[in-house]
Amino acid sequence: MKKRTEKLLALATLLAMGTTALASCGNKAASGESASGEAKSEGKVALSMAIWDEKQRAMTESLVEAYTKAHPNVSIEVQLTPYKGGEYWTKLEAAATGGKAPDVFWLNVLHTDSYVDGGILADLSDAIAKSDIKDNFPESLVNNYVRDGKNYAVPKDFDTNALWYNKEIFDEAGVSYPTNDMSYEDLVAKAEELKQAGLDEGVYPFACPVDFQTWYYQTVFANGGWILSEDKKSSGYEDPKTQGGIQCWIDMIDKELSPSSAALSETSADAMFEGGQLAMTFAGSYMVPEYTSNDNIKDKIDCVELPSFNGVDTNCINGLGFAVYEGSKNKEAATDFAIWLSSKEAMDIQGNTGVVISARNESQELFAKSSDKYALAVYTAHTDKAYPLPVCKNAAQLYDMESKALQKAYSGEESLAEACKALKTEADAFLAKNQ
Template identity: 65%
Template sequence: MKNMKRIAALGLSAVLAATALAGCGSSSSTSTSTDSSASTGDTAAADTSASTGDKVKLTLGSWTSQPEVLQDLIDAYEAENPNVEIDIQITPYKGGEYWTKLEASAGGGTAPDVFWLNVLHIDSYADGGILADMTDAVAASDIKYNFPESLVNSFVRDGKNYATPKDFDTNALWYNKDLFDQAGVAYPTDDMSYEDLVALATELKDKLPDGIYPFACPVDFQTWYYQTVYANGGWILNDDKTETGYADPKTQEGIQCWIDMIDAGLSPNASTLAETGSDAMFEAGQIAMTLAGSYMVEEYSENEIIKDVIDCVEMPTFNGIEDNCINGLGYAVYEGSKNKDEAIKFAIWLASAEAQKLQGESGSVISARFDAQDLFAKAYPQYHLEAYTNHSDIAYPLPVCMNAAELYDMEATWLTKAYTGEMSLADACAQLKTEADALLAK
């Protein structure tokens, strides 16, 4: 097939997401599959996209660990559309298995009719001819007015809409109340600046037990330095994705601020964080404050060590600017679907008020629609999770390109040298820009 050649040429399975969004989905008409039949192009897999009698049969591909939530959505849709029957196809996300299977099945003409797509893969998949153009359907819906503009536009390429928004993740500042109480220091607040964060960490430093740090500054793009880079007027990719902004002093200032905290002893060093991880250290009570994406809430809430002694506040501002990075998950439609119109109709419905409410009430993710975002906080009333949604409408979109995974790897390699003091940030960024711009030129 033509698309198979394009997919193979792109080497899409190498494009593994550096971040993931948690998702969800259970009942009689749905079969949950975790085998690899779709990747073999077998007849049974092909038949799942075909009409059977008076029923239009669709498949929905995801990597969710909560299929009951997806089943609730399917039950509601099938009740309103009795001519449609939808099966769930679940593939593990770990190790890129979801993407490998999706690409193989797309090449064989048996991909799910509707499937989860994150923004890290949209460039490659749109170029590979996998994604159906949903522009007209999106224009005829209320999506434009009911979702963060940056999130909707994350799924637009060359003026074409390739997915409807499902959920998103932003970031917040988490803190351990027990450690603050032991130190006799006031808790963080929503209205803090970066300077306030540094002052708070400095106040904590000499009052915490040995081996416990005030804060954590790992080499993390989405949750740490992209946010301050953009709030500082810096940039990572230009509009046509032909050049990187690592040489811009404003970009470097947005990265240097975190290195400064390590140098001041307010955070474990980069090597320690690379080995153990900031989340693991926070969950072990070894860090008083950390930044975390909304996808960490479920894990934090189930951790017996910290779940009853933690809370969160909004990201500190940087240079007076709200600094938060938004990453999104959407519902895409397979271009080769045998029932593409019906699949697009289902994908549009999944962005409706009804569907987003059903998803949001599960507390599994932040439903992307404005009128359902508050349901995430209501699912965990013990925490101040409004910190994730209060300014979602002005959050900075995650910068992505055809080579996003490789770009992030390059960043980690070179910026780690600056975080560890092996070389200056200016020198590391100069080397990074040379390699990254060459990558974009491929």
């Protein structure tokens, strides 16, 4: 126990350093302090479940209600902690260090390696092998949580990306709307057409923030570039193909088709789009509830598929999973609940809310059907071709390192080649320490 506690304390320190890099794919998280499932009298089993998104609280309560109705001997307490500032992970790690983490909790792929090393995650391999998960979920999502042949989480949902546009801005400029068959060159041409039409002051055709998952990873991979080697021992930042997939966004800033990197550091692309300051932007599926409930833009917007790059349909896929605490006093019951959460019944409950895309293949279409106002089917159009997020141990720190280095290139302080050369040296030294 002493060895595990030491690992967890070290883990908490390391993860606290990297929380700022998680905003694009996990900016909606929270943790739960735990009373880890001690059995009550009269045969009752009490479980706790930690989540991080207020928008999913009601849906999660519906899942709990459905499960406990069929399992009257089980009670489940939903614990929500805000994700902001890494509070979810800080609280979860503190609870695990004290041996009282939630029995079931949301896990993202960025924390999987560190939590496996810290002894927090139960091995669900046998339970998953007995279920229908491997036949009914995208292989990339199942494999997100496999380490050394062991599976540590059940896929919950996933997010991909789409191009959103403001129809009012296009109409006023007299420019045709984006379409599903655009290329990167078409995107640039559309942005230039908008600029030449004369947009209102403070309004831009597009935005190019230093955003790995939603922007440049997709074009890096489509261009044949890479971020991490298969053995996680080296980085691909100096590869010309990698840099080509990043430079394309810097070029748009240089052409003033996007706000400067300094402006986007102060006001996010999402905030600018919601404020009517962008004609187009990229957005993950996790932003859909926010966009479509925003009174300023909800009646003016729609979405299409991401533009292809070098003839390649491109997207980056990431998601969440349901994990079980290794130290749970009711691990068998917690595992049963986690596996049930992958069932069609559970995935349909989740999918019908329209808040996230359920990971189960036959439930994915519910996200698109949740609204007849927006073309949300674009988010699941090419999931079979989407690139999984590259991860390593303490990946959040790598992303933070990457963001800081690339910010110098986006701002013009350094050339991309100079920034990537220094980044590779720093990243490879980091990877050597995190094997």
